[in-house]
Amino acid sequence: MMKYGYFDGDNKEYVITKPNTPAPWANYLGSPEYGAIISNNAGGYSFVKSGANGRIIRYRFNSTPADQPGRYIYIRDREMADYWSASWQPVGKDLSEYESECRHGTAYTAMKSKYKGIETDTLYYVPLDKTYEVWRLKVTNQDERPRKLSLFGYVEFTNDANYEQDTVNLQYTQFISKTYFRENMILQAINEHVSEVGGGASGLSDEAGEGIWRFFGVQGAEVNRYDGDRDIFVGDYRGYQNPASVEQGACTNTLNYNGNSCGALQIDVELAPGETKEIVFLLGAYGEADARQILGRYETLTVVEEELQELKSYWHSKLDRFQVQTPDDNFNQMVNVWNAYQCFITFIWSRAASFQYCGLRNGLGYRDTVQDIQGIMHLEPELARERLTLMLSAQVSNGGGLPLVKFDHRPGHEGTPDDPDYARETGHPFYRADDALWLFPTTIRYLKESGNWAYVDEVIPFSDQGEGTVYEHLRRAIQFSIDRLGEHGMPVGLHADWNDALRLGAHGESLFVAFQLYLALGVYKEIAAHKQDDAQVHWAEQLRAALGDNIQKHAWEGDRFVRGFTEDGYVVGSRENEEASLWLNPQTWSILSGFAEPEQARTAMDLVYEQLNTEYGAMLFYPPFKKFGLPVARMALFNGTTKENAGIFSQPQGWLIQAETMLGRGNRAYQYFTEINPAAMNDKAEIRKIEPYVHGQSIEGIDSPFFGRGHVHWLTGTASTVMVSLAEGIMGVQPTFDGLRLDPCIPSTWSEFSMYREFRSKRLRIKVENPNHVEKGVAKVMLNGEELEGNLLPDDRLRENNDVLVLMG
Ligand code: GLC
Numbered sequence: 158m159m160k161y162g163y164f165d166g167d168n169k170e171y172v173i174t175k176p177n178t179p180a181p182w183a184n185y186l187g188s189p190e191y192g193a194i195i196s197n198n199a200g201g202y203s204f205v206k207s208g209a210n211g212r213i214i215r216y217r218f219n220s221t222p223a224d225q226p227g228r229y230i231y232i233r234d235r236e237m238a239d240y241w242s243a244s245w246q247p248v249g250k251d252l253s254e255y256e257s258e259c260r261h262g263t264a265y266t267a268m269k270s271k272y273k274g275i276e277t278d279t280l281y282y283v284p285l286d287k288t289y290e291v292w293r294l295k296v297t298n299q300d301e302r303p304r305k306l307s308l309f310g311y312v313e314f315t316n317d318a319n320y321e322q323d324t325v326n327l328q329y330t331q332f333i334s335k336t337y338f339r340e341n342m343i344l345q346a347i348n349e350h351v352s353e354v355g356g357g358a359s360g361l362s363d364e365a366g367e368g369i370w371r372f373f374g375v376q377g378a379e380v381n382r383y384d385g386d387r388d389i390f391v392g393d394y395r396g397y398q399n400p401a402s403v404e405q406g407a408c409t410n411t412l413n414y415n416g417n418s419c420g421a422l423q424i425d426v427e428l429a430p431g432e433t434k435e436i437v438f439l440l441g442a443y444g445e446a447d448a449r450q451i452l453g454r455y456e457t458l459t460v461v462e463e464e465l466q467e468l469k470s471y472w473h474s475k476l477d478r479f480q481v482q483t484p485d486d487n488f489n490q491m492v493n494v495w496n497a498y499q500c501f502i503t504f505i506w507s508r509a510a511s512f513q514y515c516g517l518r519n520g521l522g523y524r525d526t527v528q529d530i531q532g533i534m535h536l537e538p539e540l541a542r543e544r545l546t547l548m549l550s551a552q553v554s555n556g557g558g559l560p561l562v563k564f565d566h567r568p569g570h571e572g573t574p575d576d577p578d579y580a581r582e583t584g585h586p587f588y589r590a591d592d593a594l595w596l597f598p599t600t601i602r603y604l605k606e607s608g609n610w611a612y613v614d615e616v617i618p619f620s621d622q623g624e625g626t627v628y629e630h631l632r633r634a635i636q637f638s639i640d641r642l643g644e645h646g647m648p649v650g651l652h653a654d655w656n657d658a659l660r661l662g663a664h665g666e667s668l669f670v671a672f673q674l675y676l677a678l679g680v681y682k683e684i685a686a687h688k689q690d691d692a693q694v695h696w697a698e699q700l701r702a703a704l705g706d707n708i709q710k711h712a713w714e715g716d717r718f719v720r721g722f723t724e725d726g727y728v729v730g731s732r733e734n735e736e737a738s739l740w741l742n743p744q745t746w747s748i749l750s751g752f753a754e755p756e757q758a759r760t761a762m763d764l765v766y767e768q769l770n771t772e773y774g775a776m777l778f779y780p781p782f783k784k785f786g787l788p789v790a791r792m793a794l795f796n797g798t799t800k801e802n803a804g805i806f807s808q809p810q811g812w813l814i815q816a817e818t819m820l821g822r823g824n825r826a827y828q829y830f831t832e833i834n835p836a837a838m839n840d841k842a843e844i845r846k847i848e849p850y851v852h853g854q855s856i857e858g859i860d861s862p863f864f865g866r867g868h869v870h871w872l873t874g875t876a877s878t879v880m881v882s883l884a885e886g887i888m889g890v891q892p893t894f895d896g897l898r899l900d901p902c903i904p905s906t907w908s909e910f911s912m913y914r915e916f917r918s919k920r921l922r923i924k925v926e927n928p929n930h931v932e933k934g935v936a937k938v939m940l941n942g943e944e945l946e947g948n949l950l951p952d953d954r955l956r957e958n959n960d961v962l963v964l965m966g
Contacts, residue, residue: 160840164490164850165260169473171495171850173197173259176245177252181224181512182848183870184261185502186290187283189509191441193290195266195281197259199244200224201512203290205318205442207564208509208516212320213371213442215313215417218515222246230279230294230438231309231403232272235425240403243277243294244268247397261850263472263498265465274300284464285471289441289451293461296435298428307425309403310438312373313387314345314418320515336385336413336420339445341452342374343385343420345413370444373420376455377436381425382408387417437461475501478536481888483903483910487836492883495836495850499876500532504544506872513869520566520583523551523558524655525874527595531602532877535884535892535914538607545603546617549596549630554619556637558592560585560652568618587652590641590661593634594673597680600631602881604684605892608917608952613684628688631681638674639700643722646707647671650721655742656777658792658801664724665789668712672746675704679751687894705752717761718743718753720778723789730778736785739768740778741809748816758820765813766825773845773865774805774833775813776858798858800868805856807833807867811878818886818902823932826887827904830879841865852876889933890914890923896952899963901925902933919955927965936966 161182162173173182181196192208194201201224202208202216215226229247233240242248245257256271265282278295298304315323316330323330337344347369384390384402389411392401400421402408408423426434437455441448454460481492507526510516527548530541550568551559560574561583572579580586604612618624625633638648643666650661654669661667678701685693712718720730720740730740744761747753753761769775781803786793792801800806810833817826831837833856839849847853847867854869885891889901890912897916908930912923935948939962940955950961 159843161842162259162849163839164486164494164836166486166490166493168260168262169469169476169494169498170260170262171848173261174257175252176257176259179843179846180848180870181222182261183224183512184266185506185871186264186266186281187288189506191283191288191290192506192510193281193283194510194512195228196224196512197244197261197266197268198222198224198227198246199229199242199268199279199281200227200246202227202510203440204510204516205288207519208514209321209519210319210516211442212315212318212323212516213440215315215323217324218512223512226313226397228281228290228292228440229311229397230277230292231311231400232275232277232296233307233309233403233406234273234275235305235307235406237273238406239273241270241272243270243279245270249398262469263476263494264468271299274298275304275306280461280465282465282468285467289439289443291455291461291464292438292440293458294436294438295433296426296428297433298430301430303427303429305425305427307381307406307423308436309408309424310373310375310420310422311390311400312420312440314371314420316418317347318369331417332415334413334418336418338383338385338410338412341376341380341422342372342445342448343383343422344445344448345371345373345385345418345420369442371440371442372445372448373422373438373440374448374452375422375424375436375438376452377458378424378426378434380422382410382423384408384410384421385412385418387413387419390419390421472498475536477913478915479884479890480913481910482912484907487834487839488830488883490836490850491834492880492888496852496876496880496883497536499851499871500529500536500880503872503874503876504529504533504540508872511869511871514872518561520561520563521548523548523560523562523592524589524595526562527558527592527599528874529877530599532880534599534602534606535890538603541599542603542607542609542612545596545599546615549617549627551620552593552596552630552634553621554623554633556593556633556635556640557588558595558634559620560587560589560592566620568620569622569624571620573621589653590638590648590651590667590670591654591673593637594670594677596631596634597673597677600627601680601683602892605894606916608894610687610894613688628684631677631684632693635674635677635681635697635700638670638677642666645711645722646703647711647722648674656792656801658790658795659721659729660789660791661721661729662724662789666722668708668718668721668730668743669746671704671708671712672743672750672752675701675708675752676746676750678704708752712743713757716764718747727789729789734785736780736782737778737790737803738780739764741765741769741775741813742777745809745812745816748819749812755820758816762816762820762822770829770832771805771859771864772832773856774807774810775829776803777801777806777809778803779858781860796861798860798864800855803860804858805833807852807855807873807875808878811875811880811882814879814882815886818882818889818933821902821933823887823902824904826882826902830883830887833879852879888912892916893949895949896955897921897950899923899925899938899948899950899961900933900935901963901965903927903965905930905932916955917952919957919959921950921955921959921961923961923963925963925965929966931965934965935963937964938962
């Protein structure tokens with residue numbers, strides 16, 4: 158098996174040494190204000206505010222190669238008439254002659270190349286809080302003779318900020334875009350004269366009545382020649398691998414008028430042996446005056462190094478709040494850097510833009526977003542709270558969640574899924590049964606992480622009308638489910654529960670939601686008890702007991718929990734079924750919710766291990782649906798053991814790991830993690846295909862000829878569930894109202910590990926010893942030299958800096 162790269166933990170980077178990776182391996186730059194996705198071959202796109210409506214760089218979804226075009230820098234040797242690119246692609250020189258290294262770091266990507274005595278060093282990033290991008294290029298002559306080179310920076314602009322218009326409405330968009338050359342930069346104008354012709358008319362790409370401007374400029378060198386027309390630069394019957402202007406060694410000074418705009422800037426240099434030339438390309442959606450200012454900022458090229466340092470310290474300081482050193486380096490890389498970074502990326506970007514998501518969704522999905530918050534809770538609880546408050550303000554006054562929270566969400570003034578306007582605007586005419594119930598695990602985690610008890614009483618508006626405290630919001634979320642119980646006394650499935658492809662409708666019932674509600678009632682009761690609100694404690698207790706009785710009576714089949722009931726009485730996930738007779742989520746959620754009896758839990762989880770587990774994780778259920786299908790089991794539309802149709806869906810793997818740690822089975826929890834740990838697949842990249850440093854949405858299961866192949870990189874709820882399962886479950890760092898509980902659940906082979914954790918602004922250095930090789934159990938805890946009773950570090954005994962010793966046994 159081939160290895161394409163390795164983890165550089167000290168620098169928090171993944172280093173790709175073989176550029177011909179089995180899929181484009183990507184990184185994120187900037188933020189959705191100015192967002193950029195970049196592959197290890199410099200492919201990818203950029204946008205302002207919206208991947209779909211603010212696209213700057215053109216990108217062809219689902220094309221081959223899968224990451225073109227991008228941010229290309231070509232180098233041509235004028236004497237040898239040979240040319241290559243600073244990233245291996247697009248020119249794609251023979252790898253026996255061309256060496257490269259790509260370092261994906263925290264919000265920057267750096268690339269090196271070596272070819273025929275010339276070295277390049279390229280750095281791509283979006284400066285912190287800025288809305289343009291920087292490509293810094295250093296070219297060094299390692300040869301013994303002077304070399305004459307031409308450098309070409311190339312970017313292909315969209316002709317319309319809306320990517321669909323740009324892609325398919327060519328009879329319109331090709332006639333609204335032009336380019337200009339002004340000293341050292343190409344400017345692109347879209348609908349340049351819109352204000353003169355009465356801008357703001359619908360259909361024009363900029364509703365405000367201003368034309369759109371983009372620039373691509375260079376600092377640190379004089380531009381010798383340029384092209385502003387893509388078809389001239391690339392040439393007829395050619396591609397990015399052999400653009401005509403590069404091959405001929407001269408851009409043609411042609412600008413775009415009624416074609417495809419691009420920015421191609423040619424810089425001729427002559428380098429003495431050992432000499433380095435440094436230049437900076439800058440790209441953004443600005444007109445000339447702003448562009449000049451931006452270029453001006455880089456007159457002193459050291460600004461780049463300062464900005465890079467700034468980015469690193471910004472990101473590293475977040476990630477450094479929780480660091481672990483265990484015997485498994487693949488585990489460490491994920492907890493310390495990549496899983497945590499992916500949590501921030503999914504938190505910030507939601508499902509907005511990737512090589513699969515084009516950015517068309519104009520808002521935040523309720524369930525995804527509320528869950529994403531949990532992934533960053535241990536690193537940035539106050540940022541988590543802000544987003545949680547937004548999501549609470551998107552809760553309808555009837556207690557349900559808005560399926561889609563629009564980017565311009567106006568609390569108190571939104572329609573509901575029952576309103577035709579909301580439904581038309583968002584495409585969501587139905588409530589989901591699970592949405593608002595995600596608030597419980599997220600809110601309780603915030604309260605326990607922060608200790609900010611006052612949050613419970615904070616007043617937040619509902620999305621449509623009225624307002625209430627956080628406590629009241631939670632009560633109504635419960636009420637929403639209680640108002641919608643089915644025949645067996647369990648919540649109905651509505652349009653979907655966590656599983657987007659399961660339609661149990663207004664009468665069928667969902668066990669997933671039943672367990673969510675069970676958990677919710679437990680959380681609510683805990684909060685009510687803390688508030689000494691006996692009436693509410695009693696209310697929650699009674700509902701919980703009744704729900705529990707119903708689950709026990711109707712949903713337990715002796716070795717498994719079923720998945721649900723359709724309105725005509727079919728039991729989804731029953732052992733009697735020919736298809737989908739054992740489901741993963743009801744078993745894990747029976748434990749996460751606190752419902753299952755220990756014996757029941759072990760039986761069900763052993764069955765999961767026997768029947769659903771594979772070497773690449775556990776399948777969502779088995780066997781896949783083939784006959785039973787619509788309208789209930791929409792997943793039957795997917796190929797077998799793929800995605801929701803019995804694939805190894807990644808997000809539930811976090812729940813699986815966590816559930817095993819709750820049972821005290823550290824070996825199994827760790828095995829499950831290792832099976833899906835991206836880093837552990839670093840030497841099986843040909844099988845997994847996607848980046849070995851991030852989770853994808855799903856992995857193909859055993860019936861697929863591509864068993865083990867991963868899909869839909871980066872933006873997935875997996876980041877948060879797995880992070881929580883590692884931090885709280887395996888590492889066992891569990892915030893409580895009163896302090897921090899330490900209860901690791903680890904593989905018995907580990908004899909020790911250590912952690913650094915910040916908690917409520919206190920710093921803790923924690924050493925865990927496991928001399929008897931147990932999986933779980935704490936025999937002794939020492940806090941700053943004093944032995945504690947039990948395994949809770951009380952908040953009021955923590956100093957600024959703390960040394961903690963945990964003895965397992
Ligand atoms: C996707 C969706 C998520 C859903 C899951 C299972 O990941 O983003 O909302 O829960 O699929 O269907």
